[in-house]
Amino acid sequence: xxxxxxxxxxxxxxxxxxxxxxxxxxxxxxxxxxxxxxxxxxxxxxxxxxxxxxxxxxxxxxxxxxxxxxxxxxxxxxxxxxxxxxxxxxxxxxxxxxxxxxxxxxxxxxxxxxxxxxxxxxxxxxxxxxxxxxxxxxxxxxxxxxxxxxxxxxx
Numbered sequence: 001x002x003x004x005x006x007x008x009x010x011x012x013x014x015x016x017x018x019x020x021x022x023x024x025x026x027x028x029x030x031x032x033x034x035x036x037x038x039x040x041x042x043x044x045x046x047x048x049x050x051x052x053x054x055x056x057x058x059x060x061x062x063x064x065x066x067x068x069x070x071x072x073x074x075x076x077x078x079x080x081x082x083x084x085x086x087x088x089x090x091x092x093x094x095x096x097x098x099x100x101x102x103x104x105x106x107x108x109x110x111x112x113x114x115x116x117x118x119x120x121x122x123x124x125x126x127x128x129x130x131x132x133x134x135x136x137x138x139x140x141x142x143x144x145x146x147x148x149x150x151x152x153x154x155x
Contacts, residue, residue, distance in 0.1 A: 009039045010039040010046070013033070013036040014032070014033070014036040014045065014046050017029045017036060017046065017049055020032055026054075026057050027057070029049070029053045030050060030054065034050065037050070042073055044073045044077065047070045048077070048083070051063045051070060051080075051083060051087075052083065054066060060091050063087045064084070064091065067084040067087060071084065077107075078103075078108035078111060081101070081104040082100070082101065082117070085101035085104060085117060085121070089124070097121050097124075098125060101117055101121055112145045115134050115137050115142075115145070116142075116148065119138070119153075120149070123153065128153065132153060
């Protein structure tokens with residue numbers, strides 16, 4: 001198969017995977033993303049979307065492996081670090097979740113969802129002062145999420 005054909009196949013399967021994910025057909029989306037990756041093993045977005053689809057099916061260990069690959073391919077991808085943080089959290093690996101979420105906000109300081117989840121991770125670790133610091137940051141970038149975190153801190 002020529003490089004041109006491989007690129008066409010990669011784009012076709014990737015777009016199909018995104019479409020299937022949007023329709024919540026995660027098993028089929030996973031197949032499409034795997035076909036994309038078979039044609040283009042370094043297709044970062046395909047790996048990332050594969051990981052997201054796996055999380056929707058609660059396949060956390062597989063998702064962790066995929067997000068590790070994404071971060072290896074593109075270390076400065078804040079959304080991958082964020083998703084890795086959520087995945088670690090779901091696997092009960094709270095220290096690793098904290099590290100991944102910290103990395104996400106370092107890469108993208110105005111990332112409200114990451115700050116909220118970082119605050120929640122601090123709460124899980126019983127670090128209330130750090131959670132309050134995330135609240136202060138959130139107040140400046142997303143008041144709605146800040147209020148949500150505030151409610152969790154003081155419940």
